[in-house]
Amino acid sequence: MITNHFLGLLMLSILQPINALPVAPGNTVNLLGTSQEKDDGRILQRYKRGWMWNQFFLLEEYTGNDNQYVGKLHSNMDRGDGNVKYILTGEGVGSLFLIDENSGDIHATKRLDREERAIYTLHATVVDKRTNETLEADTEFNIKIHDINDNEPKFSKDLYFASVPEMSDVGTSVIQVTATDADDQTYGNSAKLVYSILQGQPYFSVDSDNGTIRTALPNMDRETKENYQVVIQAKDMAGQMGGLSGTTTVSITLSDENDSPPRFANHTFRLSTLESAEVGAAIGRIKANDADVGRNAEMQYSIVDRDGQDMFTIISDQNTQEGVIRVKKQLDYEKQRTYSFKVEVTNTYLDPRFMYSPNPPFKDDAMVRVTIEDVDEPPVFSRNPYIIEVHEDTAAGSFVGVVSARDPDADNNSVKYSIDRHTDLERLFNIDSVNGTITTLKGLDREMSKWHNISVVATEISNPRQTTRVPVFIKVLDVNDNAPEFAMYYETFVCENVQSGQLIQTISAVDTDEPLVGHKFVFSISSSNPNFTIVDNEDNTARILTRRAGFSRREMNTYLLPVVISDNDYPIQSSTSTLTVNVCACDSRGNMQSCNTEALLSAGLSTGALVAILLCVIILLSKYYYQLHWYRQSTALCRAHKALFKRIGNMVPFGRHPNQSQSTQVIFLSLNTQYPIHVLQSGGNYYGLCWTLPQINILHCPEQVCSHKVRRQHLNPLCYSCDSFFFVCIPFIIILQLKIVECRTTR
Template structure:
């Protein structure tokens, strides 16, 4: 009786203590409410009216900053401050969110201020039948001996359906046949189909069977997936490998190194030779992650670790292992390996400030709520138990909420602004693991800073498009997410559109190759932003100067032939003196500095003593007078190169022809016209013109004889005057050859007309060929020969 009385007394004390806690913290957090909403609903779908259910006045929701707070970056729900409704913010995929067939619950925190209250809401995401059952492989083949006894079972590939509950796989069916049936085995939470032999096979009657196995879920309407099963009937051994255990259970710590042996299985087969040789393999129906973490040796049956384990990711792994012999057909034995991962204290506590009042009145009473924080640790058990405290000497304290690891920061004394105008509160959260791991809270009060502003970079032109050209870096004195910096470029000019920055490391790549000759410098801005809430940022101006490369070869401007090649012909009199300027080679280089400084050199001269080349100006001059023994034609090859580290060059060819003085005199007057017409039709027009002038010459002789016979002294006015002229000869050319003097007279020629001397006559050449014959016949020339 005494012990019963003590028990009742303890129970009453505990009830009174709980009631006091509820009264103290009742305004900060109320009891949880539950809602449910199907997955895949549209954005804006109303889940329930939270304000109404909480008894809040709808008209004060905006003033009280009625909102949902969450530590997750992906917020699926939001509240409407106008009507207090909880609604879907973005599309929810239950299978992606929960990864399982159990209940899918999301916990939300509803926060209102003035006074500060936090309410916890649980939303259950219900499943809809939006996935069809599917097999990991569309075909499966069996080889079954004809003497196999009825009742034998053969495991089929199990279908997978991400949906849960009634929408998951309900049954399997098989096409109607005489020999096989489907049998379903329930293992944990999944159904494993087996192909069961119900009637003995006869290979002589039929050696192959084709069947279709269909997996059907329980949705309305139901969805299904099909597996093609082929059975080849053969004679084979009659003993299958047998494991020493049907189930192997292993425990392993999550921090074991990669390559560790997890376990070794052993199977025996009483058959001999190839029928008794065993190969181990993992079932093909396992989750993909199992194949990524574990590796099975096909000969020894040893399972080793391929990648690191993480208790927080998965606490248990189930491996279906097969042992097959090498008989015809092979027989298979199966076992299950259950690997339980033991937690170690490898995750530090995380502190999340869900609400913070940056200012507080100095007349606030002790117990005034300043901030709400929540502390989480991904570890489990003792490793996930957290002790939180304020480590600096400030007039504030932590008060726990009714929910574990949720605290309020409240004042514990009266504040005096004149004495201390500002406080910095440091909270330390330590777990109870061995060894314990601690986390100190950080406030995002430092913006990223660049080491220098502005930044200057020098970039050699002709960079590879898509390659990194420079890198920027900023530092943030905060810790954790408050110090995680991302970078982006401000698109303020055209050049910035050709630049990309890696948001994680600040490496900047150019999407095009820059050319110094078109762009010598540019600038852009890079912004560095931390991941705090609210985030802080700073920017820096980056000035880039393009450096010249010797990427442009010299271009010959003169000589330049009509077909674009750097070739020219120069005719000079044979009697010129030393130092006579033959011609000047002109060239241009688009580069600058030494890369654009050109030097000229003479290559392969026919006679080194005849011509000299100025290496800086490109002038070609004679070095001495010509003699009768010198050749009449000299080919000069001029090399023009720049002064780059790897010099680029171009060549020009000048052919110097030595002509007699009289030929040089006539050539100087017609040189430009000879260069204009060099096509295939020139010869034809020259022949016509030569014939016309010859005829005119004969007519002129006849006219002169007639004038002598008539003894007329004013022949120019009698025979040459026309209505369009004033009676005087408008144009004449005179030249002397030896002791003879020649004069060519005639009417004024049109601009561009030239006289080309011939061996027996003179030829008039006009730019317009169609009018050549008309002008020749209209304005005759008189050739006067005198001694």
Template sequence: MMTVCGGAWGLQLIAVALLLGVGEAVTSSDPTSWNWRTLYVGEEKPVGDPLDQFGTLKNAKFIRGKHMFKIAGEGANTIFTVNDQGDMFLNLKLDREKKATYHLTAKLVDKQSNVDVDKPSNFSIQVQDINDNAPVFGGPYTGFIQEMSPKGATVTATSNALAVKATDADDTSTVNGLVEYKLLNGTDFFKIDGNGIITTNVANLDRETTSQYQIVVQAKDMPGQAIGFSTTTTVTINVTDINDNLSTFKKTQYIFSVREDMKVESEIGTVEVEDADEEKNKNPKFQIENAVINELLEIKQDKQKNGVFFLKQPLDYETTNRYAFTVFVTEDIVKNSHVNGNNKAEVVIKVTDVDEPPVFTKREYNISVPEEKFPHEFPEPINAKDPDRINRPIRFSIEDISCPVQIDPVSGKLSLKEKLDRELTREHRCQVTAEEDIQGGKKSYVMVNLVVIDINDNAPKLNIEEIYVCESDKRGQVLGTLTATDKDETNGVFTFMLARQSSNFSLLDNKNGTATLTLKEGRFNTEDSGEHLLEIKVTDGKQQSLERLRVLVCQCNSGRTREYCKPHRRQVGVSVHALITILLCIVTILVIVILLVLRQRYRKDTLVTMGKMSGEIHEQLVTYDEEGGGEMDTNGYDVSILTSARHDGSLLPGPGLYAMVKKPQACKGDMAAMIEVKKDEADHDRDGIPYDTLHIYGYEGPGSLAGSLSSLGSSSSGDSLDYDFLNDWGPRFRTLAELYGVDCYPGDCPY
């Protein structure tokens, strides 16, 4: 808001005074010719006024009527004009706030020739200021002051002092541009100085009473005078908070109900406090003057600075079902303040009963037992009880069937179900369940860690299976160092010795768990022997084993690096079970062979009897070690019914089934067709010889150097088959040569 003081009459008086004023002379280029006085013109001067002339140019060489004045420069001949006699006139209104000084050049010339009479001279025209502008604030302004600040404390804007500044466009070298400040309200609490700095006028500003002030500041020019312009602005001053109030409880008593099975570190309840200060400045401290409660509960601040109780230990309804105590609240404050409320409150915690599961006496059971010890009962039973007042009986169980431990359901005693072996499993973890002995009773669980203690129950074993000796090795050569391992946890010190003395090698026990194998005599050769087998007895003090060490004979280079070793013969051992199985198989095969022989003899006797009854003549088939219809085909036997065919259950005389055995004659027709007919008859003859006997003649012989002995491959052209080569096979094939060989002429046969 701006208030303008002074009217048109006042402005006119100021303008007249400025126009009549004369300044100091301005130095020209020729001081003897130009006579300068400063020219002034008032701003906002009306044009057309008789007083438009505001100055005169003067030069000593000027001759009226002969010479005349001219001007050039800023505003020349537009804003400012000059007549021949040098009188200056204003043609336009001027505004000093836009331009305060005009720079021009004056000339004196001859009217007729227009030639300069004197050198041109520079001069200036000053625009004189009038109070035509009111002060202007740069607001809005917002300041801060801390409550309870001392008297004279400066109102700040952020971190610096708040400066309420107003500017005036008028000339600051005159009273027109000077500004003074004044508070129009709030003078009881604040004051302002000439620089616009606001300070406190009291020392008891209280944010809780008044948190904000809005004061009006006036800025006026022409100080000390009734006339002039003024303007106002509003400054907002916020009172910032400090911790000058104590926190107090909202209630005098707090009651909380808590289940006894609530977990540790759970939230129980909140005691609310109130504080007139802002939340960021609250800092209440809660205190419980009860050692038992301090062990049971812990109180912390939440985001609203209230007190929250947390459980530190489990609750037990059966032990204590009610807790009552007093909690206090204190606070460190910046300024002294009065307590307006309760700084203590009574807290009551009621514990409610719940049906709880059984509780074990230990969180975990760690039990040790030696391996290979069975049966075994553990001295310490598993104990659990019902924490409720009813105290129900407890039953124990182990649901994991792979657990090697069993538990008595009533007493909780543990015992082994089986023998333990540390080398298989070093530790067993079993979960024991304790359940209330009622329908749907509560359950709880505990882990039993069973550690198997090692005993010396494993014999040591050599770490090496074979070693080598070079052909070039001499007597006393160290062939290697023997070590051993044991599956047991504590190996002890191993000792080594040869089970049987060797004429070539010696073994020295080093008494440190190792042994050295050395050579007694040299001169080994890979061609004579490929390996030597040593039996070494290894013991760990309690258990011993008999180990075999194979010593290879090798050809080595100069660095005793083996290049060639004669492969050793591996012994194939047969176990007792394998021998029994083989014997059973042999007995079974013998029984089957005996049965087949008995059956064959029985059939043979039957055929012979039937052949005699029918009066048939049988031929004896000579054995020639040819495979045929079975194991018995290699023996001579009587072929029954070679020349007969069976019709309606009786044997009829006539051509036999296997006629012309001695030497088949060439015949016309297809031999294969005849074979099929004979085979079909044999298949339907239950008393006849099996077909594999016929198979000898039909399919035997491929791949043999003698070729086929059958006539099936012969052509039906009538040419005789040539079996003369049978005579070259020796006496064993004489009979066969007689059967199939061609007739030899006298003197040509070899026999």
């Protein structure tokens, strides 16, 4: 904001019109007056024309050697005594703009380009040099760069591409090309452009104001000339001399219009095909020509005669625009040997100008003649496939069904029939080679196989290479020839303390037959059975219940309960299955503890128990054989020792056997003499001697042969009698086996 003391930041161009020339440096500007006085005394008159007091104007692209003068700042506080200092801040100060702090003159140090920057905003402040007190508050002003015509017009592209439909009317717009000029649009004519065409006449013209290119000639035909190169110029200064200009090239293509009809080069086409051609097979191609391109050249073909429509069809190949003729129905040389029909071609996309014409010119037609060639055809079955049903109880040699085939050729040769044995490996069926009657060679069982799929071959007798195969599906119908039976093996148990009416087993049945209405089984047991009864659940299951309370393993440990199961088909089939019921000891909650002896034995002996028993038997046999051998020598040997005992003195008693009345003594002999010691056994008593190098032999002596006992614990364990071994071995085996049975029962 400018104060009342600040009469104005005096600028050289404040009182200068936009098109005025810069004032020479050194001028004194007075805002309150309308005249300026030169140093030489001349007065320059100026008139206000809507000036903006807060702007400087500066021409761009200054080419002088000195700094370019911008303008002068002046304050009424400046008395001319040199005590006032002008300060300039803002954009470019110090680099682009400099100020004389004493005079307030502003200069530009570099050449400025308006296209880079058009306005600079600066701030001016006036202070007292002595006190540095601000005399004039900070004031903002602009330096606006005036434009000169230093930029030529430029198009956005060097090359444009455009298209216009052929045969377009004069003045049809093709494309608009525009150029831009970097000079000031608001100042003079530096950026005012005018467009003109330098190349492309007389076919095209351009609007001088907006650059729109239009057609200048009527009926331009794409088939005559398709592409045009047009050069457009844009010139500034409103097109006046001295203006700058730029050019661009426009490549204009005439787009196709459907102005050319399709035409057949040949109006008669001859084709041939074998009668064996499959339905859908292509038998030939025909083609029409169209001078147009793209979608306008796309054609569609059609058969217009009934004779051809029934047997053939034609489609268009989108890649080649040909008409592909295909077989629609199976051809038969014997029925018809030639076909003639008309084919019509039209454009797929019609030009609206001709759509409502009474006689559309954009189509053509041609005749097609197809010749059918004969081939030797294989026999043809009357059906394909055959499905035959036969009951499973059919005996060997029974009738199954009949197949028939014929030779479709005009000669109608005879055919013979056979079964491909690769499809009947079990040789269940046979076929009459003349009339095609199929019979059974063996009985059929539906439970073994529900379907038999065989292949029957028909062979032309005059030409065995002509054969035809047909599948024959033989379904075996079910006959109720199987009785129902238990779905699985059932074995259960009943507790000794069971109550009457207790459920002990639920049973179910299966039947390999397949009745039409589904299975329905009836379960029953003898009504006189005092122990068990049965309840049919009516869902092909039944419950076995106890009829009485209390069972005893001692009375009967296993019950075999016969159950009769019947089906509901015809004829009714029934069977008897057996339910095994074991009587077991149970706890108060009904959990089985142990079952009868047979159940225990049925668990079997373990391998370890069998090996232990075998070892015991071997040891027993060896022991008794050893005792028998020494018993024969015991009498004589014991008598010899008895005499020896009498001659040995110094016998020292060491104790008495608790179960014997005789004294037991030990004889100490000379250590230098080695005597064998013989331990004598008489019944359950052991006798013997001990010395330094004992050799112990077990002798079996009659009772009371020897009178000197030796304690059992001093003997070798092999001296133990076998009856002691027996009392240890056998209980161990029994305990081991009981543990095994207990484990199995628990599982």
